Amino acid sequence: MNDTFRPGTHHPVKHIGRYTLMCALAFLALAPLLWMFLSSLRPTQEMFSYAGSFSWHTIWPETFTLSNYTGLLETGFPRAIGNSLFVAGVTMVIGVLVNAAAAFAFATFQFRFRGPLFLLVLLTAMMPFEAIVLPLYMLVNKLGMIDSYSVLIVPELANGFVILMFRQFFAAIPRELYEAGRIDGASWLRIFFFIALPVSWPVILTGSIMIFITQFEAFFWPLVAAPSAELTVAQVEIAKNISLEGANWGLLFSSMSIVCVIAALPFLVFQRFYIRNVASSGIK
Amino acid sequence: MAQVKISQVRKAYGSLEVLHGVDIDIPDGSFSILVGPSGCGKSTLLRMIAGLEVITSGDIIIGDKVVNDLSSPKRDIAMVFQNYALYPHLTVAQNMGFSLKVARVPKAIIAEKVKDAAEMLGLTDYLNRRPQKLSGGQRQRVAMGRAIVRDPSVFLFDEPLSNLDAKMRGQMRTELRAMHRRLGSTMIYVTHDQIEAMTMADQIIVMNDGYAQQVGAPLELYDRPANLFVAGFIGAPAMNFLSAKAAGGQVHLADGTRVQIQIADDFEGDVIVGIRPEHLVLDANGPLEITVDEIEPTGSETHISATTQQGVPIKMVTSERVTADSGETLTIGYEVKKLHLFDAKSTNRISISEQ
Numbered sequence: 001m002n003d004t005f006r007p008g009t010h011h012p013v014k015h016i017g018r019y020t021l022m023c024a025l026a027f028l029a030l031a032p033l034l035w036m037f038l039s040s041l042r043p044t045q046e047m048f049s050y051a052g053s054f055s056w057h058t059i060w061p062e063t064f065t066l067s068n069y070t071g072l073l074e075t076g077f078p079r080a081i082g083n084s085l086f087v088a089g090v091t092m093v094i095g096v097l098v099n100a101a102a103a104f105a106f107a108t109f110q111f112r113f114r115g116p117l118f119l120l121v122l123l124t125a126m127m128p129f130e131a132i133v134l135p136l137y138m139l140v141n142k143l144g145m146i147d148s149y150s151v152l153i154v155p156e157l158a159n160g161f162v163i164l165m166f167r168q169f170f171a172a173i174p175r176e177l178y179e180a181g182r183i184d185g186a187s188w189l190r191i192f193f194f195i196a197l198p199v200s201w202p203v204i205l206t207g208s209i210m211i212f213i214t215q216f217e218a219f220f221w222p223l224v225a226a227p228s229a230e231l232t233v234a235q236v237e238i239a240k241n242i243s244l245e246g247a248n249w250g251l252l253f254s255s256m257s258i259v260c261v262i263a264a265l266p267f268l269v270f271q272r273f274y275i276r277n278v279a280s281s282g283i284k
Numbered sequence: 285m286a287q288v289k290i291s292q293v294r295k296a297y298g299s300l301e302v303l304h305g306v307d308i309d310i311p312d313g314s315f316s317i318l319v320g321p322s323g324c325g326k327s328t329l330l331r332m333i334a335g336l337e338v339i340t341s342g343d344i345i346i347g348d349k350v351v352n353d354l355s356s357p358k359r360d361i362a363m364v365f366q367n368y369a370l371y372p373h374l375t376v377a378q379n380m381g382f383s384l385k386v387a388r389v390p391k392a393i394i395a396e397k398v399k400d401a402a403e404m405l406g407l408t409d410y411l412n413r414r415p416q417k418l419s420g421g422q423r424q425r426v427a428m429g430r431a432i433v434r435d436p437s438v439f440l441f442d443e444p445l446s447n448l449d450a451k452m453r454g455q456m457r458t459e460l461r462a463m464h465r466r467l468g469s470t471m472i473y474v475t476h477d478q479i480e481a482m483t484m485a486d487q488i489i490v491m492n493d494g495y496a497q498q499v500g501a502p503l504e505l506y507d508r509p510a511n512l513f514v515a516g517f518i519g520a521p522a523m524n525f526l527s528a529k530a531a532g533g534q535v536h537l538a539d540g541t542r543v544q545i546q547i548a549d550d551f552e553g554d555v556i557v558g559i560r561p562e563h564l565v566l567d568a569n570g571p572l573e574i575t576v577d578e579i580e581p582t583g584s585e586t587h588i589s590a591t592t593q594q595g596v597p598i599k600m601v602t603s604e605r606v607t608a609d610s611g612e613t614l615t616i617g618y619e620v621k622k623l624h625l626f627d628a629k630s631t632n633r634i635s636i637s638e639q
Contacts (some may be wrong), residue, residue: 176369179336184383184430185357198373
């Protein structure tokens with residue numbers, strides 16, 4: 001009965017070899033992060049003193065200190081984290097609604113130019129952001145939005161990839177479900193909110209995480225469009241630790257550690273759904 | 285309760301017309317079944333009555349209102365879908381009460397109506413379950429319950445039993461009939477299964493190629509099919525067709541034997557004689573010789589697949605036990621009173637009188 005083949009099960013040596021290789025790769029990927037995190041816990045002067053000859057203390061701190069973290073409190077970092085969380089959070093909530101609504105229209109309604117319009121949506125997903133920064137800047141400048149929260153949020157609401165993901169999901173829902181809703185007297189808005197959205201929570205979750213992380217990682221656009229100090233976001237604030245005179249490595253590492261943890265948390269909690277949906281969206 | 289009148293209804297997708305002017309009267313309180321092969325337009329017609337498809341031209345009248353431009357909810361109809369279309373995130377009770385909630389009916393009344401419908405359908409124990417925790421038959425009942433609580437004038441069913449196994453299907457047929465008797469509402473039901481149509485309907489509408497071929501009571505269609513299509517579609521196994529020639533009021537089969545029927549003197553040309561398998565009889569003096577291909581005893585009756593001398597396949601059903609090897613020749617006759625005759629060109633029925 002034991003003739004189902006599972007890779008590695010019959011060859012213990014290969015099995016061990018495979019896992020050794022995977023562990024090594026995982027270590028390679030994680031080592032810089034680990035080093036960054038550990039370094040954020042040591043005094044700045046100790047950071048590079050063991051770099052010349054490799055020893056245990058190249059990685060493991062000799063003295064542990066939280067000064068790099070307490071030092072952050074005197075900078076604009078707390079406010080920047082707040083800004084980033086606010087911008088990413090608002091974009092996430094409104095963005096999911098806007099993108100889902102657009103996707104619902106693409107999936108259920110027949111209208112003129114539906115095909116070409118959807119193609120445009122896909123193109124926005126493929127366009128590198130840097131390519132549209134200039135025209136976008138001129139546009140928001142004309143609208144008087146420069147240097148405000150709205151300039152950080154509004155241009156990021158519509159997300160071609162999230163629309164595509166929602167559309168694929170809505171199109172796969174049997175049409176009869178919407179028709180049953182119609183016959184039961186529900187308006188399209190109600191069908192969207194009370195039938196389509198409740199059954200698509202895995203996509204909502206995935207889309208939310210994608211939008212949140214994209215916004216939380218944003219650097220270039222906030223740097224260009226919202227220069228004033230009270231609007232500075234986390235990534236821009238982190239970059240302030242690097243200047244021509246040299247870098248403040250301690251603050252750099254502590255602030256990056258915090259940002260990494262915040263960005264990774266939602267992904268770690270919901271990764272099961274996230275991976276499943278990116279995998280089943282027919283793109284990757 | 286309401287009658288439904290379909291008047292010269294057409295449906296076209298671009299230049300492709302799929303319904304070519306259908307006229308049907310569905311009496312108030314009747315159980316009417318639209319039956320036909322897939323692609324005949326029956327589901328499209330039902331969806332047009334439901335308001336899910338736009339009518340290209342013609343009128344659909346429910347009660348005394350032309351509903352062409354009314355949205356589904358305003359048509360006072362309820363529909364049961366083939367795949368049930370239950371809301372997966374709602375419980376059975378919420379599914380059944382959804383339409384009333386949309387209509388802002390007070391909660392106490394919704395609860396009461398849902399409870400009544402659940403009792404009628406034997407769903408009381410399942411009210412708090414989600415659809416995925418139910419069997420196919422139970423889901424089907426919930427879909428019906430959702431229709432019942434709305435108390436509509438017209439119920440529409442789109443192949444509601446085709447996802448169920450044979451046993452459950454038989455049981456649901458009986459329950460549906462009982463439900464119709466109890467509620468007395470007009471019901472329009474779509475199926476491709478002619479047995480389902482024959483056993484359940486007050487009135488059958490046979491559809492093919494976007495035309496209503498014949499409208500009538502089940503046995504009327506069986507006894508007097510209006511054309512070749514209906515003759516071949518209603519009845520199982522299907523009717524046998526033998527080509528023949530008519531002249532001077534007489535009909536001769538291809539082998540030259542005369543069929544003992546009389547038709548109008550002035551009809552001349554190719555005709556088709558229709559004989560149902562159950563109206564063929566073993567008769568040593570009969571006019572037909574057939575070569576046996578296969579014999580299938582079912583116990584109560586025997587099904588014989590054979591070929592006529594002209595090479596036409598023929599089916600016969602007899603209550604007698606027949607033992608014959610394939611390749612053997614049998615001599616058979618037919619019940620003259622139960623013959624059907626069709627014009628080969630127009631495929632329409634030709635009235636006959638026994639000689």
